[in-house]
Amino acid sequence: MEPEVLAFRDVTKRYPLAAGAEVEALRGVSLDVPAGRAVALIGRSGSGKSTFLHLAAGIDAPTRGAVRLMGRDLGQLSDRERTLARRDGVGLVFQFFHLLPHLTVLDNVLVPALIGGGDLAALRARAGALLARVGLSGRLAQPAQQLSGGEMQRVALCRALLRRPRLLLADEPTGNLDEATGQVVMELLLGLAREEGSALVYVTHSRELAALADETWRLHSGLLERA
Ligand SMILES: Nc1ncnc2c1ncn2[C@@H]1O[C@H](COP(=O)(O)OP(=O)(O)O)[C@@H](O)[C@H]1O
Ligand SMILES: [Mg+2]
Incomplete structure (x- = not known):
């Protein structure tokens, strides 16, 4: 049987604060995300949503419990192996896009190829096809800084x-967009994830956008519950 794409097992994350105090950002969180599933994550500011995504991507490590990506316990991997697991297995989308403003639209999409290597001609063709899919085929040579927010997030x-x-993994991907643009971007994100067979976990503050997922979970002071 295919392993879950992402599995959290009784995950606790504590951050140290000054003078020996600490904050418990996640408290005994367990969740399975099977292949192709779209999961919305909601919850107030400070409830642990970004922490959850950072642990899922192997950017940060749990204090207790296990995070498994494609069946591999990230805590059992070396730093190098964990970096490769993230590079090959995880796509990240951020609230503030994080494009390189002076690079063209096409080159921004190709940044992971420049870092990770691979068949550049094939990746270039794929980048062009993806950009056409999101309606940006006429903009390949334009510097990213000239785009609107919604266009930047599509890139x-x-x-x-x-x-x-x-x-x-998408952390408030529509948080910097107006409502109508956010709806379009969210529909593109969900549509692309479905077409590509990628599992998706996205954080949102919008009930309407959360309702587009296959399932919704709420973080409340580090505790995960079904919404
Ligand atoms: N690097 C860190 N160091 C210390 N505390 C942190 C750190 N990152 C997050 N926190 C704390 O952990 C809790 C959860 O934060 P976060 O996961 O960013 O919440 P959310 O994304 O839901 O707003 C908050 O109390 C936050 O202040
Ligand atoms: Mg956050």
Whole structure:
């Protein structure tokens, strides 16, 4: 049987604060995300949503419990192995896009290829196809800084998908967009994830956008509950 794309097992995350105090950002969180599933994560500011995504991507490590990506316990991997697991298995989308402003639209999508290597001609063709899919085929040579916010996030979606990750993680991907633009971007994100067969976990503050997922979970002071 295929392993879950992402599995949290009784995960606790504590951050040290000054003078020996600490904050418990996640408290005994367990969740399975099977292949192709779209999961919305909601919860107030400070409830642990970004911490959850950082642990899922192997950017940070749990204090207790295990995070498994494609069946591999990230805590059992070396730093190098964990970096490769993230690079090949995970696509990240951020609230503030994180494009390189002076690079063209096409080159922004190709940044993961420049870092990770691979068949550049094939990746270039794939980047072009993804950009056409999100309606930006006329903009390939334009510097990213000239785009609107919604266009920038569409470029970021293409960049996240370039290497065919099995898991997409999106932290408030519409948080910097107006409502109508956010709806369009969210529908593109969900549509692309479905077409590509990528599992998706996205954080949102919008009930309407959360309702587009296959399932919704709420973090409340580090505790995960079904919403
Ligand atoms: N690097 C860190 N160091 C110390 N505390 C942190 C750190 N990152 C997050 N926190 C704390 O952990 C809790 C959860 O934060 P976060 O996961 O960013 O919440 P959310 O994304 O839901 O707003 C908050 O109390 C936050 O202040
Ligand atoms: Mg956050």
